[in-house]
Amino acid sequence: MKIEHTICPSCSIGCGVDIINMAGRAVGTHPYRRHPINEGKVCKNGREAYKLTKHRLKHPQLKTSKGFKKITWKEAIERIIEEISSRTPIYIITSGAITNEEAQRLSKFARKLKIKLALYSNFPRANYPQINIKNIEKYEKIFILGDIINENPLLGRRILKAKDKGADIIAIDTKITRTTINSTRHYKADNIIEILKGELIRDSLIIFNKKFANETESILRLSESKGIDFIPVFEECNTRGVMEHIPPLNEKMIDEINANLFWIIDPFSRITLDNFKSEFLIFQSAYESKISSKVDLVIPTTIWCEKKGSYTNTFGITQKFQKILPTPNILKDSKIFDEIIEGLSQR
Ligand code: SF4
Missing domain, CATH: 3.40.50.740 (Rossmann fold)
Incomplete structure (x- = not known):
């Protein structure tokens, strides 16, 4: 049995996981404790990443x-x-x-x-910033567009840590989701940019997923004019x-x-x-x-x-992995x- 370090491919956060390799078959995962993104925690999809190796196509x-x-x-x-x-x-x-x-x-x-x-x-293609996931806990206001806490749990964990430290977590979504339930405030509305313009302070962070990707240009402009940070949560492990x-x-x-x-x-x-x-x-x-x-x-x-290769996660960090x-x-x-x-x- 070998424990082999790799990157979770199930979303764009790029958590580190260890695969249990039993004679060339992946049979489970172990949390990778020293990984800077997830610090030994994994979500259900990360825990079950080894299952992706089963029932695969083998023939044209x-x-x-x-x-x-x-x-x-x-x-x-x-x-x-x-x-x-x-x-x-x-x-x-x-x-x-x-x-x-x-x-x-x-x-x-x-x-x-x-x-x-x-x-x-x-x-769209854009000059996306590189963000250190650890700094998420330092923002005063975090705006969330999309059900990030549910879909990207290890990013959600940082958002909840920020909330514990007193950050105002503001969800903007027309639906009730796990993220809106865990926020400090919820705007059940779709006039996103007006809400952001009225609420943004200098120490703000905007996190948004593919459902709100059509707002990217407006968010980029807001970021430039108000000097605030943002994180686009891309669709796949290496979309960025x-x-x-x-x-x-x-x-x-x-x-x-x-x-x-x-x-x-x-x-x-x-x-x-x-x-x-x-x-x-x-x-x-x-x-x-x-x-x-x-x-x-x-x-x-x-x-x-x-295979061996590398993925660049949603924060702009490129991580290599082995076959x-x-x-x-x-x-x-x-x-x-x-x-x-x-x-x-x-x-
Ligand atoms: S948050 Fe994403 S990258 Fe991290 S373990 Fe879960 S599915 Fe994998």
Whole structure:
């Protein structure tokens, strides 16, 4: 049995967890006590992160009139080459659950083949600040947009610590959530910017999640004019890092794309785009797609503990992690890209 340190991939806070590795199988987690973000605490999703290694896809699959059938990697790559060479326009959409290194390679691959590439995120690219999570306890007023205490519990823990120290925790949400219940005040309203303008003091912090990502530009302007800090809580464990290499598009923008070939890279199968239009859809993930009725070709991909790499968390901190588990029969993205480039050059 080995205890191996890694980063929790289940949200963008970037907590440290230890995976219990039993002869190449992840069987549990241990809290990583010295980690500066979570200091030995993990939430349910962090505790159960090892379960992400189970029930993963191991073979490429092609849709046929009788459902999906297993195919070899050679057949899958040949099919991708055939589709890429006969279709246009082509769009690759990735989630923020790939590593920084993979994002860099993917960007290079798309540039080489002149394929359009985007990151699925509701947040725009911007000059986001780097925030030390420990300083959250020092603010006098913390404004929270979104159910952060429920969805990002280890950030929620810092917010509750700030409350214990006397901070005014102000939730702005039209709904009642765990965050609004635990706040000191709740504005059940959607005129967010007016409320902020009326309430902000110099020692304020605004924390907001993807539900309020369309307010990013206004919050940035407020931050500049009033000198206050803010934390955007990104969707996936590495949305912030991937954004450095790949431009983001929100759901509405993706729905408006009319591509002949879509290739979605979504290791944790969290993308639930319903309305996009494509003649052929390649879905690359470790799990079955939530949009499987639209998928034509499935190819497996590695998840975080099956490779080495790095993630940049929502605070702007980049953390490296090592490969812990073996990945029999899963081709690395770099190998897939090389074989596609090679195959296309021979046409
Ligand atoms: S708060 Fe997020 S990163 Fe931390 S343990 Fe929970 S799911 Fe994982």
